[in-house]
Amino acid sequence: MIYVLTGGPATGKGTRATILAKELGIPHIATGDMLREVALNNKEIREKLQRGELISDDIITNLLEKRIKEPDCNNGFVLDGYPRTYRQAELLDELLNKLNRKITKVMELVVPDELAFKRILGRKKCEYCGTVYGIDFPPKVSDVCDKCGGHLYVRTDDTEETLKKRIETYKENAKSILDFYRKKGLLLTVDASTNPDSVVEDAKIK
Numbered sequence: 001m002i003y004v005l006t007g008g009p010a011t012g013k014g015t016r017a018t019i020l021a022k023e024l025g026i027p028h029i030a031t032g033d034m035l036r037e038v039a040l041n042n043k044e045i046r047e048k049l050q051r052g053e054l055i056s057d058d059i060i061t062n063l064l065e066k067r068i069k070e071p072d073c074n075n076g077f078v079l080d081g082y083p084r085t086y087r088q089a090e091l092l093d094e095l096l097n098k099l100n101r102k103i104t105k106v107m108e109l110v111v112p113d114e115l116a117f118k119r120i121l122g123r124k125k126c127e128y129c130g131t132v133y134g135i136d137f138p139p140k141v142s143d144v145c146d147k148c149g150g151h152l153y154v155r156t157d158d159t160e161e162t163l164k165k166r167i168e169t170y171k172e173n174a175k176s177i178l179d180f181y182r183k184k185g186l187l188l189t190v191d192a193s194t195n196p197d198s199v200v201e202d203a204k205i206k
């Protein structure tokens with residue numbers, strides 16, 4: 001079971017990927033989270049993330065390859081934030097062919113740009129467990145995580161200016177990636193403007 005979640009910023013990839021991974025009992029792999037961790041000790045990557053620019057296909061694909069070879073991915077995984085370029089879609093195919101594995105489905109999440117802005121500008125994340133809060137899911141106590149009590153922070157790339165750049169970058173690359181998966185019969189488009197109860201239902205898995 002390999003599910004790929006794609007969509008622009010604040011389309012709810014992280015939220016849906018977390019739910020789907022839990023429902024299916026497989027890991028959620030978010031390339032943005034992997035890069036934010038690398039960025040802690042890498043100034044060049046940190047600056048690119050802050051400007052809303054994409055990290056090179058080679059760097060991110062090498063990180064991903066290492067991650068999906070770990071034993072907890074043996075039954076599958078939910079991929080969030082990759083591929084972001086046509087080349088990454090090709091590289092993912094090459095990688096999965098090499099490992100004798102196949103994508104089950106690609107879910108494209110769609111929301112209007114205005115909603116993405118509203119969501120991003122109210123978004124906060126727990127620095128301990130990673131739970132994301134926002135206009136749709138506010139914490140019970142301001143800046144405190146409901147689940148673990150951790151402190152909530154605003155991502156440094158969640159600014160209006162960076163968001164415009166990230167939406168632009170997504171749109172530039174999306175068409176060729178979506179066509180690639182549509183031709184393979186793997187693409188499912190999901191209206192992500194409402195909160196999901198179950199992503200398994202969206203994914204028409206059951």
Ligand code: AMP
Nearest residue numbers: 031032049052053054055060081082084
């Ligand atoms: P996200 O958490 O998915 O919104 O990603 C945050 C940032 O990480 C993006 O704006 C990019 O700068 C970078 N990033 C995440 N995934 C990728 C990827 N597959 N390829 C290149 N850059 C990425």
